[in-house]
Amino acid sequence: MTQATPEQLNDLKFPGLDRTLEGMNCVRSIETDDQGVCHVYVELPLHGYPHQDELTSAITERVRSVDSEAKDVEVKYTVEVKGPQSGGSVGLRVKNVIAVGSGKGGVGKSTVAASLAFGLQSLGASVGLLDADVYGPSIPHLIGAAGKPEVREHINPNGSVVQRIHPVKHDGMSVMSIGFIVPDKDAVIWRGPMLHKLLTQFISETEWGKLDYLIVDMPPGTGDVALTLSQLMSLAGAVVVCTPQKVALLDAVKAIGMYEKVNIPILGMVENMTGDLFGRGGAEETARERSIPFLGEVPSNPEIRIRGDESRLQTLLAEDNASRDALQNLAANVAMQCAREHFKRPAAPTLEILQ
Template sequence: MFGKNKNNAVTQDAVMQALSRVQEPELHKDLVTLNMIRDVAIHDGEVSFTIVLTTPACPLRAQIEQEAIAAVKALPGVSTVNVRFVADVRQDHRIIGRLNIPVKNIVAVASGKGGVGKSTVSTNLAVSLALDGAKVGVLDADIYGPNIPMMFGLSGRPRIEHDKLTPFERYGVKVISMGFLMPEGEAVVWRGPMLHKAIQQLFTDVNWGELDYLIVDLPPGTGDAQLSLAQSVPLTGGIIVTGPQAVSVSDALRGARAFERLEVPILGVVENMSGEIFGSGGGMEAAKKLHVDFLARIPLDPQVRIGGDSGEPIVVLAPDSPTAKAFRDFARVVAAKISVQNVAPQPQLKIV
């Protein structure tokens, strides 16, 4: 019988054969084919192995663990199964060679208009990924109204070492913003080449270190900043933030069309501030019109405003609240979509 030796003891081959029947639920390939199994050890019926996830924010980790244990425990001679998890985030291969920074994925968060909580979404997305164990940075590219410093409770000027800016770090996230480099309250009126150069330097002249995800908070609208960003760096994907109202949906569609024209994959739509006051459903409607995934519905919650003012994202301020849990789930969905895209890139659907 395959996998047995002459002493009728389970073998490494048998374990790998069993695990080859366990599918990664979102990549739709088995764990062995995806090279996700490491360090198989067998001792007196006790089997141990490591599963290498494609993101530490894997939303289906529990399912993978249960199915892997069941598959191996079904082998004759196995009494105990121990599973360890590590993560190796897959890289967007378009980034290799384009940027001289060790960043695996760059995700832009955009909206067609202001006032929908785009910076709040960017902040809680980044902190949620960091809480799950990912290496994360936030680049505040909202040149005209940088809010990320307030969201993280940061101020002052970053240090310069070896001709590069050293980002601030809080909640496990590295943060850089034009807000750190300008006098407080000063308006920026850059356009065209000046804006393009400023955004490019926020990538190349900052010592980001190794990052799994760099979240870029874009200014609202579809102007020079979006164009400069898409021309400067290869974006792994864009996330569209909308409110529940019809007017927000209309603006979100315009923002998505800008991504499409710039050939940026749209990861999906998130509806922010959903609830009794503003209603709900706008995000789902926008996603349907764009033929992309609806990523999350984030409830309207006064604690989000309190945390934003005090520099404490709600996933830190009130981690057990429904809104914090919605943000954590949202981040895991985004991480999973990036993993799927990097393993098997999907063609970008045209918006109709």
């Protein structure tokens, strides 16, 4: 019997992740069926893995070279998203918390944050969306989410009763925003301690459930929210959005500095509103200069504004939409970057609470 063993695949490269299959610990089993077909079961660390075909070819070739009797080789994939288990210490069961920020308002942060959330969801991940822009919450309007988060009593294993906030469910996604709580147009001035308390409630007292990704739409400018988030949990990182103009790029660089200051890793930069009005490529160049990954560009398209105005931004991810490829590509790149960062980190002890 010449059936290949998982160990015989150990030295194969895992494309795009700078790891071997052994380093990824991802070949679950190899079984040959009655027909002589060899089935290889592999676990991927992200949905929408862009090099899957390449990996399949490499595995198939290796199995054939070891097991000359195999009639056929079939590689089957499952996904178990990897991440820093952000927020384990405050009871959050989220693998990757991702902040979407920029230096200033109006560059399309909320648009990118919501598109990223729905893009990751359409790749197959479980995703939540937190609107942390308490000064100008726009997520509920952009995606047409309405309703009030409910407060329900939960009984802890030790018998004590706690109040938990249940996010609004919209299109299969859990969403939280101050916009659900404070009526429209009531400007709220959040002082530091109040802001901290509110965000803490949105994170540690909210029933997010088990998530692969929690996307956080950040307010522009000040570092208060970033500081609070970084104190509560270890984020997977920040995605910095900017437009191609010079001034916007300078602001983005400031935002990068702000995240670095509070120890939130930078996942990369996104160029939004790429196109004739603002030009193209400035963000990619800035990212390259600073050795930061470039995660993609979202072309300027009136359709993006219209769908947001009409509270159906998520329909941009529908199959026939012109912006779909750019948004899907962005989501896949962010997922890939989270996986890369994960495998760069030293292995953390598994938290029992997460199992």
